[in-house]
Amino acid sequence: MNHSMALHTDKYQINMMYAHWKNDTHNQHTVFEAFFRKMPFGNGYAVFAGLERIIEYMEQLRFTDDDIAYLGEQEEQYDAAFLEELRNFRFNGHIDAVKEGTLVFANEPLVRVEGRVFETQLIETALLNFMNFQTLIATKASRIKRVAKHDILMEFGTRRAQEADASLWGARAAYIAGFHATSNMLAGKRFSIPTKGTHAHAWVQSFTSEHQAFESFAKALPDHVTLLVDTYDTLHSGIPNAIQIAKQLSEKGKKLQGIRLDSGDLAYLSIEARKMLDEAGLYDVRIVASNDLDEYTIADLKEQGARVDSWGVGTQLITAADQPSLGGVYKLVAREINGRLEPTIKISANPEKVTAPGKKDVYRIIHPKKQKAIADYVCLASESDVERKQKLKLFDPLHPYIHKYVDQYEAEKLLKPIYRSGQLVYDRPLLEEIRAYHEQQINLFWPEHLRKKNPEPFHVDYSTKAWQLKRDMIEMYVQEKEKLRLMRQEE
Ligand SMILES: Nc1ncnc2c1ncn2[C@@H]1O[C@H](COP(=O)(O)OP(=O)(O)OP(=O)(O)O)[C@@H](O)[C@H]1O
């Protein structure tokens, strides 16, 4: 089976590739950078994810005979020679990217793609699609993790996800951010994520009594019994029945693992459930809660003293319900002109949308003693101040008069080589390693950047050269515009 997703792109990419080919500019060397402009959910950080999927896509990136035939049917009537060019298409460029699980921020390059415009343009759509969705879900999961740091978190979202790919890769993104398990078996098989499951109301409904339903379940899976206790009456039927089953199990040397609450006042019910279980000596039986949970409800429930050990989170997480997309973009920052790589800029009436020109790198600047991140430092890739451990001037690009100098620091280059001349050079970490790395990343930041509400913004600072380049290019553009205006006036 061919898994090529070469056509998983917008038509305008194919049209631009065609137009470049017709103009014989398709081999022009270009550099693109992917980044987002606004922190999702008003969070203080985002959790980068999507790289594994990008690599999977890149490894299969070929136009199949079917793809070529389909392109041949388009109303644009692309030349046959162009289609032949596509048939021979191979990505021969370079990709650098931030590692999955890294805490990332607005306006810093997360993925940098360098190569012929023919190839760099094609991959924009898929790359953003993967990065935007997975980073969004990992960030949402991380917010949930922050309010339930010591509890078990289960991802239950598949039935509500925006189709199969979203549930699969969303489960993986949630696991990176600290969830412990998923209910999605395919995600478990494919990514080795631990899987967990209780049972549905349908199980209880398919028996004449709740007690019989619980008993039959316990008989079948004596080591894995978590009983859903809210089908009829949680306090008067569900929990008492579950307690009886626990006693029957203990006579066989087995243990009831837990009960699940899925409706009603979860604070009140979990407190009452805990009392009833404890009174029966069932101190180890865990209480699982589910029902449209998110970070706000979980935090609220905790504040009310809810006695929940494990949270099943579905819809709100997998659909990132309060912010359904991350606005990551992919912008041309440099192109080759007469054998030299020259910066490019996109001017916009909206100052936030004016791009930062030039091929860039991003370094995480770390306090050497405290081992906490101070700022991210975006500089031109040609600069070597950080590598040479030079004193750095850190300033806010929006308020350049606010600045400080750092001379004692550790620095980590965040963009890692992934592809060189089309070859995968990245040693892909195991998912467990990515998850552990993410936890280390969280520890690298002061709590004020991590809090759910009104987090202190973490600084993403630009080097003087990178900032000056942007100013100069804007100035050049303004002067050019003025010249044109004067010329028009004279005519
Ligand atoms: N004590 C609580 N404080 C705040 N939110 C709660 C509390 N208990 C439950 N919730 C949340 O309130 C919402 C209750 O929604 P809703 O009224 O639709 O559920 P329900 O009627 O209890 O159950 P069902 O899903 O079967 O309709 C859920 O999102 C749930 O997680």
Ligand SMILES: O=P(O)(O)OC[C@H]1O[C@H](OP(=O)(O)OP(=O)(O)O)[C@H](O)[C@@H]1O
């Ligand atoms: O609420 P979520 O966070 O999406 O978690 C998954 C939900 O899926 C299941 O029930 P389902 O929603 O299918 O039915 P129910 O609402 O009637 O319980 C489960 O009982 C959870 O409530």
Ligand SMILES: O=C(O)c1cccnc1
């Ligand atoms: O295992 C569960 O309890 C479960 C799984 C998916 C959705 N809701 C609940």
